[in-house]
Amino acid sequence: MAKVFDSIDQNLKQWIEKQPLWFVATAPLGAEGHVNMSPRGHDSFSVLDEHRVGWVDYTGSGVETIAHIRENGRVCLMFNSFDSRPRIVRLHGRGEVFLPGQPGFDEVASRHPEHPSTRAVITVHVTRVSDSCGWGVPVMELKGERDLLRLQADKKGEDGMAEYRASRNAVSIDGLPGFPAEL
Numbered sequence: 001m002a003k004v005f006d007s008i009d010q011n012l013k014q015w016i017e018k019q020p021l022w023f024v025a026t027a028p029l030g031a032e033g034h035v036n037m038s039p040r041g042h043d044s045f046s047v048l049d050e051h052r053v054g055w056v057d058y059t060g061s062g063v064e065t066i067a068h069i070r071e072n073g074r075v076c077l078m079f080n081s082f083d084s085r086p087r088i089v090r091l092h093g094r095g096e097v098f099l100p101g102q103p104g105f106d107e108v109a110s111r112h113p114e115h116p117s118t119r120a121v122i123t124v125h126v127t128r129v130s131d132s133c134g135w136g137v138p139v140m141e142l143k144g145e146r147d148l149l150r151l152q153a154d155k156k157g158e159d160g161m162a163e164y165r166a167s168r169n170a171v172s173i174d175g176l177p178g179f180p181a182e183l
Helices: 010-018 064-072 105-109 148-168
Strands: 003-005 022-026 036-040 045-049 052-058 074-080 088-098 118-132
Touching: 010 045, 010 088, 022 064, 036 064, 045 105, 052 088, 052 105, 064 074, 064 088, 064 118, 074 118, 105 118
Parallel strands: none
Antiparallel strands: 003 118, 022 036, 022 074, 045 052, 052 118, 074 088, 088 118
């Protein structure tokens, strides 16, 4: 049975920030909508305080996380241990999206290396923390980060990335406004 907490202590903060892979899940309000779960990595995630986390959101093939959070705020983050000690931690809460130049963006972006694929920052007010066994998660070895996001963004350049976001990130698979809509 999962242990449930209402905040992130220092030990959990250190464990979370060491995980090279984590997942974000969101869903629209409508019953016909799609639950979306996206894997994340790179040096992009921070525990801001005992009730807040945030990450640098890179340009991707979709925009579901941003669209769903803008519609209803609901979000769940999941961190797994893939080393010898099994563990799964989930952070439930309410998210907000910040574009470059908006209050809230620099608080998170300044903690991480600049990346040409950065499109937004997402913060979450954490209302529930659960810690469970993870006994069914395999032990795996990390070989390293992929550099494809950076390579693609460098190749497209700033204008090409803006065009890509306008054509591929404007609307979610559920038809919700995505990026670069005004927030």
